[in-house]
Amino acid sequence: MPTKIEKDSISGQLTTGHEWDGIKELNRPLPKWWVYIFVATVIWSGVYFVLYPSIPGISGYFHGLLGYSTRDTVEADVAAVVKQRSVYMDRIAALPYDAIRRDRQLLAVAETAGRIVFADNCQPCHGAGGGGSPGFPALAAGNWLWGGKLADIETSIVFGIRGGHDNARQSAMPRFGVDAMLKPDEIQAVADHVMVLYGKSTVGSPAGAKIFAENCVACHGDAGQGNREVGGPRLASRTHLNADDRATVVGQIANPRMGVMPHWNTRLDQATIKSLTLYVHALGGGE
Numbered sequence: 001m002p003t004k005i006e007k008d009s010i011s012g013q014l015t016t017g018h019e020w021d022g023i024k025e026l027n028r029p030l031p032k033w034w035v036y037i038f039v040a041t042v043i044w045s046g047v048y049f050v051l052y053p054s055i056p057g058i059s060g061y062f063h064g065l066l067g068y069s070t071r072d073t074v075e076a077d078v079a080a081v082v083k084q085r086s087v088y089m090d091r092i093a094a095l096p097y098d099a100i101r102r103d104r105q106l107l108a109v110a111e112t113a114g115r116i117v118f119a120d121n122c123q124p125c126h127g128a129g130g131g132g133s134p135g136f137p138a139l140a141a142g143n144w145l146w147g148g149k150l151a152d153i154e155t156s157i158v159f160g161i162r163g164g165h166d167n168a169r170q171s172a173m174p175r176f177g178v179d180a181m182l183k184p185d186e187i188q189a190v191a192d193h194v195m196v197l198y199g200k201s202t203v204g205s206p207a208g209a210k211i212f213a214e215n216c217v218a219c220h221g222d223a224g225q226g227n228r229e230v231g232g233p234r235l236a237s238r239t240h241l242n243a244d245d246r247a248t249v250v251g252q253i254a255n256p257r258m259g260v261m262p263h264w265n266t267r268l269d270q271a272t273i274k275s276l277t278l279y280v281h282a283l284g285g286g287e
Ligand code: HEC
Pocket: 118, 121, 122, 123, 124, 125, 126, 135, 136, 137, 139, 143, 144, 145, 146, 147, 148, 153, 156, 157, 161, 231, 258, 259, 260, 261, 262, 264, 276, 280
């Protein structure tokens, strides 16, 4: 019930005239500076609403008079980086390998690009830094199946190996066991010979050596030195495509694994493939 406005005897302030059960309300308005700031922010929010994207709609939103959009800003930034990069990438695509390698800055750009693309696309099979894993060849070791020159590496990447491309590298080790080309004891004997070539056994098998000479040398070389024409691995080596235990060797002879390497010509552009080639070549095994 409104009562009259009076002066409070304790605080010396005026009351508002409101009173509840004998409790009176002092008239303590908000400080002026606070009210002004409040009004200013309300006005500012109105201005902001008009200038910047604000009111959502059903099929879009009000874009604001300034037309500002974070998406546009990001797109402009990305376009700037792509443009900057394309200067290098265009040159990498256009120049022959030896010219790229003579240009230290360009080579650094190519190898950095190659490293990033390798980590995204190749590392799952070939391991970090091309270290390889059973069934997936090490690319840093220098024990190449198909060849370690820049042109060889590029061909392997562009067309792949047994991956279905018309120009893919092809070769198939015969299935000596599955197709009954060798008897089980002959497979064991030739596996003994392979273990000698691997340097993991000194107990040779004359019978195994004979079977090897008759069946294997075309692709693996008479001394197990390999044959790059057909991607036949060097067996006289300490690094191998597959695991180097005897059971794996027996399994390979009976039913070869025939690993598949995808082709990348439809997935990566020319400059990226050349960058990858330079990166792989520089991993340690390049010829
Ligand atoms: C799905 C697994 C897989 C992926 C992914 C893969 N590779 Fe391979 N790659 C293989 C296999 C398996 C071989 C060996 C095939 C054979 O038996 O000859 C191989 C062989 C190669 C060779 C030939 C090696 C030699 O000794 O001659 C090169 C070079 C190569 N890969 C590079 C790459 C690069 C670069 C990438 C990424 C763009 C890549 N690979 C991605 C599985 C893969």
